Amino acid sequence: MKISYLSILFMLLNTFTFAQDGHDLWLYRYNPNPVKILSSHHSVILATAKQELTQGWKGNPNATVKFVLKKDKSLAADGFTINSNVITANTDKGILYGVFDLLRRQNTGETISDIKENPSYQVRILNHWDNPDGSVERGYAGNSIFWRNNDVNVTENDLKLWKEYARANASIGINAAVLNNVNASPLILTPEYLQRVKAIAAQLRPYGIKTYLSVKFSSPALLGKLKTSDPLNPEVIRWWNEKVKKIYTVIPDFGGFLVKASSEGQPGPQDFGRTHADGANMLADAVKPYGGIIMWRAFVYSPHDMDRAKQAYNEFMPLDGKFRSNVIVQVKNGPIDFQPREPFSPLFGAMKKNAVMPEFQITQEYLGHSVYLVYLSTMWEECLKADTYQAGKGSTVAKVTDGSVFKQALTAIAGVSNIGLDTNWTGHQFGQANWYAFGRLAWNNNLSSEQIADEWLKLTFYNSLSIAGKEKKQEWESKFLAPVKQMMMDSREAAVNYMTPLGLHHIMAANEHYGPGPWWGPKGVRADWTPLYYHKAGEDGVGFDRTHKGSDAVSQYHEPLAGQYNDPKTCPEELLLWFHHIPWNYQMKSGKTLWNELCLHYDKGVSQVRNFQKVWDEVEPYVDQTRFTEVQRKLRKQATNAILWKDACLLYFQKFSHMPIPYDLERPVNNLDEIIANDKYSK
Amino acid sequence: MKISYLSILFMLLNTFTFAQDGHDLWLYRYNPNPVKILSSHHSVILATAKQELTQGWKGNPNATVKFVLKKDKSLAADGFTINSNVITANTDKGILYGVFDLLRRQNTGETISDIKENPSYQVRILNHWDNPDGSVERGYAGNSIFWRNNDVNVTENDLKLWKEYARANASIGINAAVLNNVNASPLILTPEYLQRVKAIAAQLRPYGIKTYLSVKFSSPALLGKLKTSDPLNPEVIRWWNEKVKKIYTVIPDFGGFLVKASSEGQPGPQDFGRTHADGANMLADAVKPYGGIIMWRAFVYSPHDMDRAKQAYNEFMPLDGKFRSNVIVQVKNGPIDFQPREPFSPLFGAMKKNAVMPEFQITQEYLGHSVYLVYLSTMWEECLKADTYQAGKGSTVAKVTDGSVFKQALTAIAGVSNIGLDTNWTGHQFGQANWYAFGRLAWNNNLSSEQIADEWLKLTFYNSLSIAGKEKKQEWESKFLAPVKQMMMDSREAAVNYMTPLGLHHIMAANEHYGPGPWWGPKGVRADWTPLYYHKAGEDGVGFDRTHKGSDAVSQYHEPLAGQYNDPKTCPEELLLWFHHIPWNYQMKSGKTLWNELCLHYDKGVSQVRNFQKVWDEVEPYVDQTRFTEVQRKLRKQATNAILWKDACLLYFQKFSHMPIPYDLERPVNNLDEIIANDKYSK
Numbered sequence A, B: 001m002k003i004s005y006l007s008i009l010f011m012l013l014n015t016f017t018f019a020q021d022g023h024d025l026w027l028y029r030y031n032p033n034p035v036k037i038l039s040s041h042h043s044v045i046l047a048t049a050k051q052e053l054t055q056g057w058k059g060n061p062n063a064t065v066k067f068v069l070k071k072d073k074s075l076a077a078d079g080f081t082i083n084s085n086v087i088t089a090n091t092d093k094g095i096l097y098g099v100f101d102l103l104r105r106q107n108t109g110e111t112i113s114d115i116k117e118n119p120s121y122q123v124r125i126l127n128h129w130d131n132p133d134g135s136v137e138r139g140y141a142g143n144s145i146f147w148r149n150n151d152v153n154v155t156e157n158d159l160k161l162w163k164e165y166a167r168a169n170a171s172i173g174i175n176a177a178v179l180n181n182v183n184a185s186p187l188i189l190t191p192e193y194l195q196r197v198k199a200i201a202a203q204l205r206p207y208g209i210k211t212y213l214s215v216k217f218s219s220p221a222l223l224g225k226l227k228t229s230d231p232l233n234p235e236v237i238r239w240w241n242e243k244v245k246k247i248y249t250v251i252p253d254f255g256g257f258l259v260k261a262s263s264e265g266q267p268g269p270q271d272f273g274r275t276h277a278d279g280a281n282m283l284a285d286a287v288k289p290y291g292g293i294i295m296w297r298a299f300v301y302s303p304h305d306m307d308r309a310k311q312a313y314n315e316f317m318p319l320d321g322k323f324r325s326n327v328i329v330q331v332k333n334g335p336i337d338f339q340p341r342e343p344f345s346p347l348f349g350a351m352k353k354n355a356v357m358p359e360f361q362i363t364q365e366y367l368g369h370s371v372y373l374v375y376l377s378t379m380w381e382e383c384l385k386a387d388t389y390q391a392g393k394g395s396t397v398a399k400v401t402d403g404s405v406f407k408q409a410l411t412a413i414a415g416v417s418n419i420g421l422d423t424n425w426t427g428h429q430f431g432q433a434n435w436y437a438f439g440r441l442a443w444n445n446n447l448s449s450e451q452i453a454d455e456w457l458k459l460t461f462y463n464s465l466s467i468a469g470k471e472k473k474q475e476w477e478s479k480f481l482a483p484v485k486q487m488m489m490d491s492r493e494a495a496v497n498y499m500t501p502l503g504l505h506h507i508m509a510a511n512e513h514y515g516p517g518p519w520w521g522p523k524g525v526r527a528d529w530t531p532l533y534y535h536k537a538g539e540d541g542v543g544f545d546r547t548h549k550g551s552d553a554v555s556q557y558h559e560p561l562a563g564q565y566n567d568p569k570t571c572p573e574e575l576l577l578w579f580h581h582i583p584w585n586y587q588m589k590s591g592k593t594l595w596n597e598l599c600l601h602y603d604k605g606v607s608q609v610r611n612f613q614k615v616w617d618e619v620e621p622y623v624d625q626t627r628f629t630e631v632q633r634k635l636r637k638q639a640t641n642a643i644l645w646k647d648a649c650l651l652y653f654q655k656f657s658h659m660p661i662p663y664d665l666e667r668p669v670n671n672l673d674e675i676i677a678n679d680k681y682s683k
Helices: A002-015 A044-056 A092-108 A156-171 A191-207 A234-250 A276-290 A308-319 A377-384 A397-401 A431-443 A449-465 A470-499 A531-535 A561-566 A573-579 A594-618 A625-657 A672-678 B002-015 B044-056 B092-108 B156-171 B191-207 B234-250 B276-290 B308-319 B377-384 B397-401 B431-443 B449-465 B470-499 B531-535 B561-566 B573-579 B594-618 B625-657 B672-678
Strands: A035-039 A063-069 A080-083 A086-089 A115-117 A123-127 A176-178 A210-214 A256-259 A293-297 A327-332 A355-361 A412-416 B035-039 B063-069 B080-083 B086-089 B115-117 B123-127 B176-178 B210-214 B256-259 B293-297 B327-332 B355-361 B412-416
Touching: A035 A044, A044 A063, A044 A092, A044 A156, A044 A191, A063 A092, A080 A092, A086 A092, A092 A115, A092 A156, A092 A449, A123 A431, A156 A191, A156 A431, A191 A210, A191 A234, A234 A276, A256 A276, A276 A293, A276 A308, A276 A327, A293 A412, A327 A412, A355 A377, A355 A397, A377 A397, A377 A431, A377 A449, A377 A470, A412 A431, A431 A449, A449 A470, A470 A594, A470 A625, A561 A573, A594 A625, A625 A672, B035 B044, B044 B063, B044 B092, B044 B156, B044 B191, B063 B092, B080 B092, B086 B092, B092 B115, B092 B156, B092 B449, B123 B431, B156 B191, B156 B431, B191 B210, B191 B234, B234 B276, B256 B276, B276 B293, B276 B308, B276 B327, B293 B412, B327 B412, B355 B377, B355 B397, B377 B397, B377 B431, B377 B449, B377 B470, B412 B431, B431 B449, B449 B470, B470 B594, B470 B625, B561 B573, B594 B625, B625 B672
Parallel strands: A035 A063, A063 A086, A123 A176, A123 A412, A176 A210, A210 A256, A256 A293, A293 A327, A327 A355, A355 A412, B035 B063, B063 B086, B123 B176, B123 B412, B176 B210, B210 B256, B256 B293, B293 B327, B327 B355, B355 B412
Antiparallel strands: A080 A086, A080 A115, B080 B086, B080 B115
């Protein structure tokens, strides 16, 4: 009778899906089997590992799993092996990652045998741009999970949420978090806030996650009432040493500081005539006794330089070798600022004596906030697999940052978080995939985006169906997994197509960075904050001349790239207008004019989003109603915004090209003057 | 040298078009040849005829044209013949129409020989819904050309504009105008206003146009301070007689009154227990001595009847034969209210003893205001050519109203004007085509919409190119005329497709009647003003059951229509939901379900508008910049609104059908709840 009861349940599952709101992320676990766990050691982290395995075991019922801690030189600190239900590691954290790896493979249906995993980076860290008032800079998923309107009291709900957060991160190998905005408030270093940091750290620690803070470089003056924050001033040095000591008293395993200095109005060592190295090293010396590190951002540019794209390189290259060994320079993937497409930053591989870490942006500042379905993994993969040639062919960004080319003592990778108080954490259900993908790539920078999408979809959307049997699973894989995965894989290029194709960049609306704004450039605003500075559209063409005859940014790249980029015939067309100012009637590889290609790209982007809508609508039977409807609604908005981008950019650029939009393309439905009138920053 | 100077001019004309703003309508005349005119008689109207011919002559230079006034029984009052440059007519107005006819043929390139023209209707009248405060009810082309914020002073500009107005009307055969709104202010009958009416009439008279006024039935009480406006009350009768006498003193050729009575809150004879005939006849007796007529609107319906579509018929049929001979009952083309598609009103042909006149709406109240490009001629042609079967097969609406089936002493046709103070008169450049088409159909109700479009396009858009030679003309005809004419011909069906396909009706937003509003039906609003009353969508299907088993409105139609309409299998699908409540999965003639057909129609409408955009963008080289850009901008708005209609209606009806929008169709980009939230009438 029990079987027939189950049959009825299966039948129900064929027509219904479980209610889901996305809060469980990729971690939803249905119906674990009983499992026995043997462990030679005991620790908080091992207890976590046991609990996770017990909650999620999908292997044979009543199987026995062994945790073995032993020295293995072939394993990194967080690495592990899995063999016949034995998880071996050097550390308890390694065991924890082994457990999550095993569970992931069970849930995705991968074969599990002779597994050996070492992470690509030692520090796999989320940067939260969260402010003490609870707001999140460039956050689109609600307020901060860490800070609440300057209220430092800790509630039960806080503890629960931080634990869930820690668990999700651990499950994908993330082992560090910067809890506050790089545009840092000095408040964060006050005793009240440090108490809250302590409470957060206590929730993160059992999941192997270290806590870091962003600091404001002028804190000694602002908080300590010193007359200066000069990094070479003894009182300043003493102030920082004491502050660091206090922090480590409260959080003994504190990770260190992230610093945005002398950038976009933030104070820094240059205010006192010192170099970035002077500033970073002073802080590095302060945290060194406790094993702390300094992540020093290279995101600097001045309003006066003729090409913002060159400045981080120009400023940091002379300092190569001048940073302490516990400093790592944090470099955004591209030389400008998290655009839909940029070439990789020329600092990667060029700085050879000091450690460099990539900074990716998980939150979709320039990619449609939490409205667009954009799977960012392909963008990051493009960067990681880009060849810098800095140590010969094959010196990819991945290899020059993970220690395999340069023997760095310290390796790290950062992702600017897209997490907030929204029930589903990331605003968009598919935003979770970007969090997931960042963790997976940080663990293994050689993974393919397709594999990561495959994993994430299975974990996130199949779990609710997972008891329904093999036939159902095959149906799900062909009807849901395949088309949705393809949609994810195409999604970033679609956004590039309808936003900034062919190397265009930084032509978005001011401040919000959501819609189009190629026209924006009011008097009095520094030029390098305006789209006009970047696209340079005129009667003679469009694009930023960064060749030898222009700003010569190409020379910051190693040959053969410098030469390739310098010549429009060899420059990849996807970066053409990044490196060149090109006449509207220039003949592209397709034989079409630049103008027509531009039109075709914008049009294709719109078609792609419309296709995503179809894909999603068709999978409705395989998704719970809440998540289905949420994504459906956002895709509608994305389609509308894609059309706005297309219309705005084509109608704006047409004022210079004086060429018709090819008549076989769908016509604009917006009028340029009305788009501009509706752009609140253009008033 | 003169020739070569002209050659240069021709070359210029090959690349440039003259600046146009549309104010010249279809009347733009370029470069007339000299002509001699001989006329046996003299009159103001003949002077007009001479002037027009002189300004516009395109025939052989120095030809002689003769105006001949003589009795010809084969010619109606406004009819004429043209033979070898001799225009013959019974009246000077006939000569004037002959002149305009000749000029039109010269400008469109038609052959001119043995022409004989008699108008289909005696009275070809525009109804202006203009209020004394200058506003225009359902007007989308600016304020009134007749009234200005209760200021009755007449300026030079007024006189100029009224003359231009009169000329345009005369050129297409319109011979009458009602100067004020059917929802009439009693002000219009005050001496101050009558002085302004006199000034207007003086400008209209030289172009053969008679002046009429709408009157408020309760004027005796409101204006005359009488205790009643009962049409059988002797004091009321005396008051009207005296008022009429005064009007004719001021305007000796005054045409008569248009009356909206006992309808939508307007006072009427039923307020005093009298019939429509009592009311109309009282006024008819008052104007009879002066040759005036009464146009009495049949647009009446009460909030309590179960089917508004039946009410005009029910109320007026018992009165057939009870109206005076100088009364004509004015009936809207359809039984509800100027919807994008309605069946013809069953009153046409049914009222056999009294004269009946069609009322068409030129202003686009339910068809996108002055935003949509909708050529209404095809809609009117559909009505005029609809067979009522009331006097056997072939008793079309045209024939049962123009006197060819029933020997009416009085024939007339009215069009609710789309004219306002906008430079281009009609808001939309293509709105002019509807004004033009109404005039042409009023003159000849057997004309095809295609011919009218052909004429209008040549007169309106070719004139500016007309000296450029034969080759240029052929190019223009293939590249501009053909595609734009096709766009016009398709335009009304496109609007039906994306607004109210398959017989849906009255599902627009409240009050403004522009966007979609199928959900609208707040408590306290009379049901027959809400879309819910008309579409009756539910789980069981959609549509208004007007069969024998429903409201039985079908029985108001003559056989074989009643039977055809009563059966969903024989009912034309374009009227299916008008006459039937149909299940969502009903199989249509295509084999598809009703739901799928509905989706396909909405989708097709959107595609059609997108195609109009392409057509228009491609003809840019053949249109002056002002008119090109105006139309282009409006088409963009139309496309956006078409998508809104499609999304709103499909997502709303889907709540009842529970069926997916076919996946090969483009998905909605709007969310229903947000559309409703943005609908100000739904708050």
